[in-house]
Amino acid sequence: MSTGRSFYPTPIIKLNDKDTNRLYIKREDMIPYSFGGNKARKGLLFFDDIDKGDYDCVVTYGSSHSNHCRVIANMAAQRNMPCFIIGPEEVSDITYNSVMMDMLGAHITTVPVETVSKTIDDKINELKEQGKKPYFIAGGGHGNIGTQAYVDCYNEIKEYERSNNVFFDYIFFASGTGTTHAGLVCGQILNEDERKIIGISIARKNPRGREVVIDSIKEYLGRNDENIDENTVFIDDYTGDGYGKDNEEINQVIEDIFTDYGIPLDSTYTAKAFLGMKKYIDKHDIKDKNILFIHTGGTPLFFDDILKRKNS
């Protein structure tokens, strides 16, 4: 079965931005599998693990909007492996991602959000009792394998810097479960690099949001490190009205970035983070720097966003 190796590195493109900084974007959305994104990069590593082991089905969780669930459903279907998805019924409306999950034959169970965790345990036990060998993937691809995917991404960024004679003073991206964030900071610590890696929270608040990132970093490194505290910057000023909630400003970013560069952003993750980055740069008066924004994917959500706007 194919590993993701031939899919990398993803392109880094310079945006001719009007402001004083030099802004680049790393197109993780262009990983050529199932609309790409950080869930594809993580998923490819999870399935390397699955392919090496003795498993015959996959269990994971996420809402009907989940990029993670769409990618995992795709990779499972490709292998003819049943894929069981547990989701909160509070967020179970029809989306492009959910339609793809259906098309891929995922077995979706929706339950009230507070019973999701128990339903997962029950599903895993039920499958085992049937003699099946389930592989469990935490929501969003959280865990050391997901972290590894973004250590790999960090090393790709280093390679780009070496061959293009550029150094990114800042790296910005949307921080959700914190796995992408943890991987990038682990990459920085392992390379002993000095730069600012700034996760723009799309939902979680401090101190909890940042603690989750730090826990993932420690778990991956298998040790504490004196640089973890300073290197983990989790900004919760730009979460707007909360997870998945758009507003006029965010929708304007989607329109502007698509118009100016032909790049799709979405209101839950990438547009919210892009707007947060812009505001952070203004607030901290950052000038004459090389800045990298990581486009973490979510293209199906871009289509949900523009259709919803059209219909409203």
Ligand SMILES: *Cc1c(COP(=O)(O)O)cnc(C)c1O
């Ligand atoms: C899941 C997701 C994120 C957040 O990544 P985490 O590793 O969970 O922090 C960002 N952008 C997109 C498009 C996503 O699907």
